[in-house]
Amino acid sequence: MKVITQTQISQYEGCKYSYYLRYVKNLVWPIEPGESQNIRKGDDFHLLVRQLILGFPPDSLIIPGKNADLWRWLEVYCARKPLGKPDRVFAEKEVSVLYADVLWLGKFDALTVNDDQLVIYDWKTGSAIPDEKKYRESPQTKLYRFLARSCASRLIGAGMHAIPAENIEMVYWFPEHPDKTVHLPYSEEEYQQDMTWIKTRAREMTFEEESDYPRTENVRHCRFCDYRTFCFTGSAPVFMDEDIPETSEVDDIWQEGLFSPEFFADDEQEVVNF
Numbered sequence: 001m002k003v004i005t006q007t008q009i010s011q012y013e014g015c016k017y018s019y020y021l022r023y024v025k026n027l028v029w030p031i032e033p034g035e036s037q038n039i040r041k042g043d044d045f046h047l048l049v050r051q052l053i054l055g056f057p058p059d060s061l062i063i064p065g066k067n068a069d070l071w072r073w074l075e076v077y078c079a080r081k082p083l084g085k086p087d088r089v090f091a092e093k094e095v096s097v098l099y100a101d102v103l104w105l106g107k108f109d110a111l112t113v114n115d116d117q118l119v120i121y122d123w124k125t126g127s128a129i130p131d132e133k134k135y136r137e138s139p140q141t142k143l144y145r146f147l148a149r150s151c152a153s154r155l156i157g158a159g160m161h162a163i164p165a166e167n168i169e170m171v172y173w174f175p176e177h178p179d180k181t182v183h184l185p186y187s188e189e190e191y192q193q194d195m196t197w198i199k200t201r202a203r204e205m206t207f208e209e210e211s212d213y214p215r216t217e218n219v220r221h222c223r224f225c226d227y228r229t230f231c232f233t234g235s236a237p238v239f240m241d242e243d244i245p246e247t248s249e250v251d252d253i254w255q256e257g258l259f260s261p262e263f264f265a266d267d268e269q270e271v272v273n274f
């Protein structure tokens with residue numbers, strides 16, 4: 001059975017050909033050391049917040065490499081307390097839904113429950129100024145709110161009692177911009193639209209032929225793609241000065257998770273079939 005995550009959808013939407021190479025042909029290309037450091041710092045912050053949610057005192061946490069950014073982000077998190085005081089909170093909650101013959105996976109950085117209200121939290125560690133419109137339209141928002149709505153009754157422990165989409169919200173929180181938190185409430189109308197969108201992705205992302213996955217025409221994506229040496233081997237210079245993104249755009253590319261994989265622990269997923 002085909003398994004799809006938000007990282008795969010983001011990669012598909014960034015460049016269909018890179019998705020084809022990575023997830024249809026299973027061609028894993030090595031990434032450069034500088035890029036893996038960017039990913040690791042974000043991962044370290046997620047791990048530290050997970051430990052805080054599990055009850056570790058802040059002064060007991062070990063900051064990898066005594067990284068100054070991690071120190072600062074952690075201080076901001078502890079001062080701002082973005083989760084508030086929920087009835088229940090889950091760290092790195094993994095959820096799966098079987099829909100349109102595809103198993104859709106999501107991992108919420110944090111999930112809070114208050115009565116029958118659910119809030120999905122996602123930490124974004126880039127430095128770019130948050131763009132609410134971009135987050136509202138992102139594949140991650142569509143998939144994660146769809147997953148939460150589909151599993152809401154179980155997540156809350158409401159049995160067969162249906163939880164409406166209006167009881168669900170997705171929140172993006174930025175340690176670099178704690179005053180610019182993005183709140184995205186959900187609705188049944190958006191849920192219906194997301195089901196249609198996900199069904200379309202299920203069809204498009206399970207094609208087998210290379211011709212179904214054209215290369216992006218936006219070479220800014222190529223600049224930070226693992227496959228650039230594969231795609232442009234032996235060709236003339238590909239990236240002109242004007243193709244080099246501003247620092248904030250680079251942050252955006254990493255924030256979108258276009259080229260950074262998600263890891264799931266197989267034994268913690270909650271699966272809903274429908």
Ligand code: SF4
Binds near residue numbers: 228
């Ligand atoms: S280098 Fe560019 S065209 Fe090639 S897979 Fe990456 S994003 Fe797509």
